Amino acid sequence: MKLKRPKTVLLLIVVFAWSFLKDVEFLVRGSSTADRVLYDEVGLGWLALGLLTVIALLDLAAVRYLIRPTPIGRLVCLASIGLSAVQTSIAFAIARANPDVARQAFVISRESRGLQVRAEAIDTIVDPTTSLLLMGGSLVMSGVLALLVIQNRSYFLRSVPVPSNMPLQPPSGAGTMS
Numbered sequence: 001m002k003l004k005r006p007k008t009v010l011l012l013i014v015v016f017a018w019s020f021l022k023d024v025e026f027l028v029r030g031s032s033t034a035d036r037v038l039y040d041e042v043g044l045g046w047l048a049l050g051l052l053t054v055i056a057l058l059d060l061a062a063v064r065y066l067i068r069p070t071p072i073g074r075l076v077c078l079a080s081i082g083l084s085a086v087q088t089s090i091a092f093a094i095a096r097a098n099p100d101v102a103r104q105a106f107v108i109s110r111e112s113r114g115l116q117v118r119a120e121a122i123d124t125i126v127d128p129t130t131s132l133l134l135m136g137g138s139l140v141m142s143g144v145l146a147l148l149v150i151q152n153r154s155y156f157l158r159s160v161p162v163p164s165n166m167p168l169q170p171p172s173g174a175g176t177m178s
Helices: 007-032 034-041 045-067 071-097 099-112 119-126 128-151 153-157
Strands: none
Touching: 007 034, 007 045, 007 071, 007 099, 007 128, 034 045, 034 071, 034 099, 045 071, 071 099, 071 128, 071 153, 099 119, 119 128, 128 153
């Protein structure tokens, strides 16, 4: 029996697959990502690497459980979303507390990818109001994704169809003590 997936589940598959690929890219790029520069500056580079590794594994597991749903899949998806939100919030807090480091982190990240560095764009990103809006937007997106996972609760709880040759009830007398 082929499992029909709701469109919201297809969207979640795309989001988690993209997130996994992004996580792998960040792991490969190492210390040239903006988050890693920020975490390194306050002596938490190990935490950034650890969080990113766990999030990548959770993202990959989320894709698996969205393709082949089981009840634990919903928790894996929510854990990935929650941990990603925590990692992003910590990076935003570090950036807010260290605007010069944030500026340097964005420059390093853009240059490592061969992108143009424009001073006015960097100034806009580290602006307190803009950074709060970006953080708020990030948390709203995390909330929306979590709601989509919760909304699809029944999708994760679908049971595997019982083959027609298996009895639905135990044979009579089974389970009784003599």
